[in-house]
Amino acid sequence: xxxxxxxxxxxxxxxxxxxxxxxxxxxxxxxxxxxxxxxxxxxxxxxxxxxxxxxxxxxxxxxxxxxxxxxxxxxxxxxxxxxxxxxxxxxxxxxxxxxxxxxxxxxxxxxxxxxxxxxxxxxxxxxxxxxxxxxxxxxxxxxxxxxxxxxxxxxxxxxxxxxxxxxxxxxxxxxxxxxxxxxxxxxxxxxxxxxxxxxxxxxxxxxxxxxxxxxxxxxxxxxxxxxxxxxxxxxxxxxxxxxxxxxxxxxxxxxxxxxxxxxxxxxxxxxxxxxxxxxxxxxxxxxxxxxxxxxxxxxxxxxxxxxxxxxxxxxxxxxxxxxxxxxxxxxxxxxxxxxxxxxxxxxxxxxxxxxxxxxxxxxxxxxxxxxxxxxxxxxxxx
Numbered sequence: 001x002x003x004x005x006x007x008x009x010x011x012x013x014x015x016x017x018x019x020x021x022x023x024x025x026x027x028x029x030x031x032x033x034x035x036x037x038x039x040x041x042x043x044x045x046x047x048x049x050x051x052x053x054x055x056x057x058x059x060x061x062x063x064x065x066x067x068x069x070x071x072x073x074x075x076x077x078x079x080x081x082x083x084x085x086x087x088x089x090x091x092x093x094x095x096x097x098x099x100x101x102x103x104x105x106x107x108x109x110x111x112x113x114x115x116x117x118x119x120x121x122x123x124x125x126x127x128x129x130x131x132x133x134x135x136x137x138x139x140x141x142x143x144x145x146x147x148x149x150x151x152x153x154x155x156x157x158x159x160x161x162x163x164x165x166x167x168x169x170x171x172x173x174x175x176x177x178x179x180x181x182x183x184x185x186x187x188x189x190x191x192x193x194x195x196x197x198x199x200x201x202x203x204x205x206x207x208x209x210x211x212x213x214x215x216x217x218x219x220x221x222x223x224x225x226x227x228x229x230x231x232x233x234x235x236x237x238x239x240x241x242x243x244x245x246x247x248x249x250x251x252x253x254x255x256x257x258x259x260x261x262x263x264x265x266x267x268x269x270x271x272x273x274x275x276x277x278x279x280x281x282x283x284x285x286x287x288x289x290x291x292x293x294x295x296x297x298x299x300x301x302x303x304x305x306x307x308x309x310x311x312x313x314x315x316x317x318x319x320x321x322x323x324x325x326x327x328x329x330x331x332x333x334x335x336x337x338x339x340x341x342x343x344x345x346x347x348x349x350x351x352x353x354x355x356x357x358x359x360x361x362x363x364x365x366x367x368x369x370x371x372x373x374x375x376x377x378x379x380x381x382x
Contacts, residue, residue: 306338
């Protein structure tokens with residue numbers, strides 16, 4: 001991008017000029033052609049790298065090309081190199097363009113457009129200056145600006161090139177504005193997408209949209225909700241309720257990130273998080289419960305938590321116009337029931353989690369009667 005939008009402009013005009021003066025066949029056999037290409041490629045690489053790392057230095061960068069070209073050519077041709085007006089012009093335009101680009105970094109948008117127009121006027125002036133140098137070589141008597149502009153065709157070329165510079169500058173400014181708007185919109189959409197999918201899942205979906213398709217997976221599902229929330233919230237304003245919930249969700253968020261939760265969902269006072277394995281889910285549940293408990297203690301509230309591991313279906317669910325990434329299955333329902341039966345401060349897990357996490361750290365706590373299940377369900381307290 002940098003090569004085509006900046007670094008090759010003067011070198012391209014210089015190459016055409018040299019070909020017209022000495023002949024194209026002769027010029028490509030001389031080192032000058034390849035030195036000029038090397039100079040502009042090195043400049044483009046340096047400027048592009050600085051832009052990529054977010055530390056642009058356009059003034060110094062625009063001097064890389066003429067510096068490389070001059071150093072090599074002077075070592076070959078000596079001081080005679082500086083006698084050629086197009087060699088001097090290379091430095092002049094590099095200084096002008098580099099200065100104008102550097103200034104734009106520090107100006108507000110409303111003023112920057114005028115400097116941008118000046119920059120593009122300078123760029124198109126490369127054509128006019130190189131044309132004037134060519135005319136001087138062909139007609140040595142045209143040795144001043146006044147004599148050059150006496151020719152009506154030269155006046156025409158000068159006016160058209162100047163106007164083209166302004167038009168190109170305005171077009172570039174307009175394109176930059178649209179690009180900035182698109183970048184801001186894309187950044188905002190990514191934030192919204194991360195809220196819905198989570199950062200890891202979003203990154204996977206960008207490179208492979210099949211990741212979002214419905215599929216059966218073995219997952220550990222964690223539920224946590226606030227005990228006594230309904231009664232407490234009836235005595236509070238909606239703003240106070242939301243403020244407390246947001247504190248809980250904010251405390252849980254870095255823990256979900258730390259343990260790479262596949263899916264996180266908030267429903268009222270409830271947090272659901274999905275993990276790849278039961279061990280990770282239990283570790284996350286312990287830390288999450290402690291973090292949320294610190295938030296709830298001043299309100300005389302507590303949180304119960306349940307974890308179950310098993311097969312479920314996950315992926316995009318919904319119609320043609322509205323879909324969401326969610327999980328469905330008995331595993332989800334069982335984790336929810338475990339959470340419902342956990343008292344404040346308790347973490348109840350199912351037998352598959354019990355077997356995976358390690359029996360030494362768990363104690364058989366109670367048999368639970370779950371809706372939709374005929375037999376009692378064994379729950380284990382951590």
